[in-house]
Amino acid sequence: MAEASTDKLAFELVSPERVLASVQADMVVVPGEEGDFGVLVEHAPLLSLLRPGVISIYQGQQVDQRIFVEGGFAEVNPKGLIVLAEAAAPMTELNLDEARQQLKDAEEDLGDAKDPSEPERERLERAIVVARARIEALEFQG
Amino acid sequence: MPSLKELRGRIGSVKQTQKITSAMKLVAASKLKRAQEQAEASRPFSLKMSAMLANLAAGVRDLPGAPPLLAGSGKEETHLIVVATSDRGLCGGFNSSIVRAVRRRIAELLDAGKTVKIICIGRKGRDMLRREHGKLIIEFIDGVAGKRRMEYADAAMVAQKILDLYAAGEFDVCSIIFNRFKSAVTQIVTLQQIVPVEPPAAAEDAAATTAAASADGGAIYEFEPDEERILSELLPRNLAVQIFGALVENAASEQGARMAAMDNATRNAGEMIRKLTLSYNRQRQAQITKELIEIISGAEAAVG
Numbered sequence: 001m002a003e004a005s006t007d008k009l010a011f012e013l014v015s016p017e018r019v020l021a022s023v024q025a026d027m028v029v030v031p032g033e034e035g036d037f038g039v040l041v042e043h044a045p046l047l048s049l050l051r052p053g054v055i056s057i058y059q060g061q062q063v064d065q066r067i068f069v070e071g072g073f074a075e076v077n078p079k080g081l082i083v084l085a086e087a088a089a090p091m092t093e094l095n096l097d098e099a100r101q102q103l104k105d106a107e108e109d110l111g112d113a114k115d116p117s118e119p120e121r122e123r124l125e126r127a128i129v130v131a132r133a134r135i136e137a138l139e140f141q142g
Numbered sequence: 143m144p145s146l147k148e149l150r151g152r153i154g155s156v157k158q159t160q161k162i163t164s165a166m167k168l169v170a171a172s173k174l175k176r177a178q179e180q181a182e183a184s185r186p187f188s189l190k191m192s193a194m195l196a197n198l199a200a201g202v203r204d205l206p207g208a209p210p211l212l213a214g215s216g217k218e219e220t221h222l223i224v225v226a227t228s229d230r231g232l233c234g235g236f237n238s239s240i241v242r243a244v245r246r247r248i249a250e251l252l253d254a255g256k257t258v259k260i261i262c263i264g265r266k267g268r269d270m271l272r273r274e275h276g277k278l279i280i281e282f283i284d285g286v287a288g289k290r291r292m293e294y295a296d297a298a299m300v301a302q303k304i305l306d307l308y309a310a311g312e313f314d315v316c317s318i319i320f321n322r323f324k325s326a327v328t329q330i331v332t333l334q335q336i337v338p339v340e341p342p343a344a345a346e347d348a349a350a351t352t353a354a355a356s357a358d359g360g361a362i363y364e365f366e367p368d369e370e371r372i373l374s375e376l377l378p379r380n381l382a383v384q385i386f387g388a389l390v391e392n393a394a395s396e397q398g399a400r401m402a403a404m405d406n407a408t409r410n411a412g413e414m415i416r417k418l419t420l421s422y423n424r425q426r427q428a429q430i431t432k433e434l435i436e437i438i439s440g441a442e443a444a445v446g
Contacts, residue, residue: 014190016294016386018183033367047194048366049375073376075194082190086294086379119306 009041010080011057013067013088020088021067027058028081030074039074039081046076052133054091055083066091068137070130096138103131146429149422153415160411166232167404173290174326174397180292181323181390188383195339195380197363198373209370211377214338215314220257222304222313223247224336226320226388227267228396229288234403236321236329236396237266243331244319248275259313263287263300263389280312292393297386304385305378308337320388321395327402329395336384339377 008024029038031053050072057065072085106127110116113124144152199212225244227237244260244267251258260279262268264287271279281303286296304316316337321329334340365372 012186014187016184016187016297016383017180019186033371044364045362046364046366047198047372049372073191073194073372075190084187084191084194086298119302 007041009039009043011039011083012080013055013069013083013085015085015088020085021057021065023057023065025057025064026060029056029058030081030083031055031069032074039076042078043076043081045078046074048074050074050083050085052130054137055088066141068094068134091137091141094134094138096135099131099134099138103128103135106131146422146425149418149425153418153422156411156414156418160408160415163404163407163411167401167408170233170397170401170404174394174401176291177390177394177397178323181394184387184390188387191376191380191383195376198369198376199339209374209377211308211337211381212339212373215308215311217314218256220259220313220315221251222259222261222307222316222337224261224263224300224304224316224318224385225267225271226318226392227262227264227270227287228392229265231266232403233396233400234406236399236403237264237270239329239331240319240321241267241270243333244271245274247319247333248278261300261303264392286389287392287396292386292390294382294386297389298382300385301378301382304337304381313337318385318388320392321399323391323394323398326398329399332388334384334388336381339380 008026009028011021011023011025011028012019013021027038027040029036030048031051033049033051036053037048050069052070053068055067055069056063057067068089068091069083069085070087072083072088075082075084106124110121110124110128113120116124223244225240227240231237248258248260258275258278260271260275261281261283262271262279263283265284268279268282283300283303286292286300289296307313308316315335317333317335319331319333322332324330
């Protein structure tokens, strides 16, 4: 991990396949399961589930980067903030039409599935939740 | 003694073989590099997840309501073995060393009166185990081991299958056997227990740091929503991550083993070419000498 400077937060976003981001930021806002929360340097240690949503990385008062995650885990420890996400993409790579299509596909899949098993149904419902969150994030951004 | 023509033919064919093996060696070397990079890139995630799990698990393991993935099903009757091999051969002892370890493990478990079930990832392992333990193989997962690049989604799919089996009470203990990548020439056959979760090696360190931190004045984690919810999300994912790690290590090992095997084959072919060329030249020389003698003795007879 990079040497933590005193007034910046060391933030790492890790996916199973690679490290997606490793930056020093002034603040990072994370979509926690029970609501968004901002993490500044020297935040109290915390473990939280994430819901599908947008991670915003602040440099100064400005949002520097916005990254969409499909859920995961956030850990705040004295060294910084670590987010483990199974799937993540920068907002600039997402597109509203595609997101709408994904939602439609997911809803159709669930509609078409005859008598899905419990885990199967959960998976499909989750895909819908993720797709909705993606659309919401894109519309909010305008 | 083969004739000159035969020798020429054999030299030609060994040379062709050598070309193939050295090309395969080069291909394996470049694939190895990619696989190795992937193995390294996937390490931070699994390390951090183990650390998180260690933080959580320490407190929950002994509670009565601990999730079965962590605490076990309370029995050790049925063992599920996930055998990770490659789809292709020509990689030295890579697959056979895994299969040997699997056979030994099966024998041990059966001797102890346990039931054994097998899931095969990779065609070679299935082919080798089918004859002897065909009845034990409950599932063969195709098309994962042979990919150019391991995908996390595949590991997640395998993990889901295992979770479904576990939920249905099909097994009590699950372990995965694969080759851990040490270097291009050394792979270590590794048996890793994945269900119930073995206390991660980092657990003690983490526990120690947490203890130290709390002694420092309370760096104890807050949990949101709560420990059990997080744990119930984390455990299935951790399974997928462990499987992914094993598959990635295995892919790198496979290429490493193939590279070493092809390097050996190329060298052996070179040696063979040398020997054949020597005997070819000797024979040619002998024939020339013989012809000369015939000419000279013929000429002398005519003069005399």
